[in-house]
Amino acid sequence: MKEKEAKSLVKMFKALAHPNRFRLFLEIVQESEKAFEEGHDCFANAIMDKLNVGAPTISHHLKELVNADLISTERKGKFLTCRVNPDAMARLNVFFSRT
Amino acid sequence: MKEKEAKSLVKMFKALAHPNRFRLFLEIVQESEKAFEEGHDCFANAIMDKLNVGAPTISHHLKELVNADLISTERKGKFLTCRVNPDAMARLNVFFSRT
DNA sequence: TCGATAGTTTGACGAATGTCGAATTGATAA
DNA sequence: TTATCAATTCGACATTCGTCAAACTATCGA
Numbered sequence: 545m546k547e548k549e550a551k552s553l554v555k556m557f558k559a560l561a562h563p564n565r566f567r568l569f570l571e572i573v574q575e576s577e578k579a580f581e582e583g584h585d586c587f588a589n590a591i592m593d594k595l596n597v598g599a600p601t602i603s604h605h606l607k608e609l610v611n612a613d614l615i616s617t618e619r620k621g622k623f624l625t626c627r628v629n630p631d632a633m634a635r636l637n638v639f640f641s642r643t
Numbered sequence: 644m645k646e647k648e649a650k651s652l653v654k655m656f657k658a659l660a661h662p663n664r665f666r667l668f669l670e671i672v673q674e675s676e677k678a679f680e681e682g683h684d685c686f687a688n689a690i691m692d693k694l695n696v697g698a699p700t701i702s703h704h705l706k707e708l709v710n711a712d713l714i715s716t717e718r719k720g721k722f723l724t725c726r727v728n729p730d731a732m733a734r735l736n737v738f739f740s741r742t
Numbered sequence: 743t744c745g746a747t748a749g750t751t752t753g754a755c756g757a758a759t760g761t762c763g764a765a766t767t768g769a770t771a772a
Numbered sequence: 773t774t775a776t777c778a779a780t781t782c783g784a785c786a787t788t789c790g791t792c793a794a795a796c797t798a799t800c801g802a
Contacts, residue, residue, distance in 0.1 A: 545669065550662075550665065550666070550669070551662070553659075553665070554659070554660060554661070554662050554665050557656045557657075557659040557660040557665070558656075558660035558661075560652075560653070560656040560660075561653060561656040561657035561659075561660040562653070562657075562789085562790075563649075563650070563653055564790080564791095565790095566649065566652070566653050566656070567649070570644065570649070573742055588748085588749080589747095589748070589749090592748090592749095597790090597791075597792090598791075598792060598793085599748080599749065599750085600749090600750075600751080600752095600791080600792065600793085600794095601790070601791055601792075602749085603749060603750055603751085604750095604790080604791085605790090606749095607750095619749090619798090619799095621748095621798095621799065621800075622747070622748055622749085622798075622799045622800060623748065623749090623799095624748075624749070628742070633739060633742050636739040637736070637739040637740055640732060640735040640736040640739055641736055643672055643727070643732050661759085661760075663760080663761095664760095687778085687779080688778070688779090691778095691779095696760090696761075696762090697761075697762060697763085698778080698779065698780085699761080699762065699763085699779090699780075699781080699782095700760070700761055700762075701779090702779060702780055702781085703760080703761085703780090704760090705779095706780095718768090718769095718779090720768095720769065720770075720778095721768075721769050721770060721777070721778055721779085722769095722778065722779090723778075723779070
């Protein structure tokens with residue numbers, strides 16, 4: 545494995561390595577599926593209510609997930625929408641399939 | 644996903660979330676394959692030389708990998724042998740396949 | 743325009759983490 | 773037994789990290 549890919553994977557692991565941030569990620573995955581089926585977006589707002597941490601913390605954690613390339617966000621008016629990055633998932637999948 | 648499984652995954656991610664520890668894990672994976680083909684064990688000793696950290700640090704990192712259930716170790720005389728835990732790999736594989 | 747709502751930035755603080763040197767244990771070889 | 777080598781434990785240190793309160797920005801509705 546290339547050094548660059550290893551570094552990228554480590555960043556993803558670090559992003560998933562905290563209970564609250566992992567739960568946040570799981571919620572986004574779940575909510576994304578539901579949102580897709582129902583034809584709307586996944587709003588950060590809806591997820592924030594489910595976790596027991598303040599808004600600044602959520603904002604901070606979201607930034608780390610984005611920074612690790614696990615998700616991407618887009619501002620829609622007053623709200624923030626989230627999408628899981630399929631490419632990242634694919635790379636993680638490959639890594640653990642070959643290990 | 645059950646809370647218990649989530650906790651276990653987070654522990655694995657945390658164990659893989661540091662560059663040196665991830666490299667250590669990669670070396671064990673690699674060395675394990677080679678060792679299997681050549682009919683011997685994977686010795687911690689052989690791996691230690693490849694990383695630029697002291698023995699106490701390696702010992703510490705190995706313990707975390709074991710604690711996360713990613714590997715198991717066995718003392719053979721003066722040396723320590725390592726084996727990747729296939730069950731852990733399978734669970735990680737499942738997680739990223741379904742995500 | 744004004745007030746309310748969603749999210750971000752900043753600064754601070756305690757907790758957890760990675761690393762090392764020194765001392766220690768366990769096992770082999772001489 | 774003694775010397776040597778592999779690995780662990782302990783104590784300390786600097787660094788990173790998670791969280792929050794307060795202040796701020798941006799957008800929408802009235």
